[in-house]
Amino acid sequence: MEKTGTDRLFCVVTICYNAENTIKKTIESVLNQNSINYEYIIEDGSSNDSTVEIAESYSEKFKEKGISYKIISKKDDGIYDAMNKAVSVSEGRYVIFMNSDDCFYSKDVLSNVEKSLKSNYKSGADYPDIIYGDCIVKELNMYFKFRKCFDLIKERMPFSHQACFAKRELLISAPLNTKYKITADYDFLLKSYINGNSFYDCNEIIALTTADGVSSVNMLDTFIEVNKVCNALNVPRFSEKAYNKKLKEMKIKQFVLSYFPIVITHAIRKSQIKNRGQITNVILPPWA
DSSP states (O other): OOOOGGGOSEEEEEEESSOTTTHHHHHHHHHTOSOOSEEEEEEEOOOSSSHHHHHHTTHHHHHHHTOOEEEEEOOOSSHHHHHHHHHHTOOSSEEEEOOTTOEESSTTHHHHHHHHHHHHOSSGGGOOSEEEEEEEEEETTEEEEOOOOGGGTTTSOOSOGGGEEEEHHHHHHSOOOTTOSSOHHHHHHHHHHHTTOOEEEEEEEEEEEEEOOGGGOOHHHHHHHHHHHHHHTTOOSSOHHHHHHHHHHHHHHHHHHHHSOHHHHHHHHHHHHHHTTOBOOOOOOTTO
């Protein structure tokens, strides 16, 4: 008997806009999951390239597999607004955001996460509110693991959002705060932690993502917004004096990233990754 949307354990959501060069990789990674216990929603921001046409070309393949596949194309007020809209029409118990240019690390991700839950919990009623795992990042032709550290959740993102499954009911009751432009996902996780929601590390490599290098990273704005999140939730990271000192340091770093030649900033970034011991061996999936 085919599962209905409300019976499915997972809902995979892809947020995209003018992603004709990257959307295929993401869709292929979802379609080829060794599971049928999921639904798939593509929330497109009214692209004016061939993104929607590419997505629609997969409709029959998902239908043949018995997977509920929705393509929604309309304007939104940013990525977090689009995420909230996708959640509102989702039906799976857990939602994971695998946005354009992100992809699952292997065809066994969803089936392995499901097996992990069944092995560690007596019944579905006991399942945790948030499941997380590992994420492999490709940056400057190097592969490294996102620095996962749940113990530091009061200071920074504890794991990659592409490696996170959150219960739909939790995302409905506490939607992503669209006043934040960079860190609404961190705000959601920190708020969930403070409210006593349960977290579970499944120890699976969930996602493969790409980064463009430090030249595209706005460290200063991220630092400021993370600090706003922590203060708003009454878990301040710094005293006023320490914050001002750190802010000056971040402004210098941002200046270097923004105005130094790319060859220099890339060399600095490569050195950071190597010195942290983050580089890892990967087995790339066929869609990567």
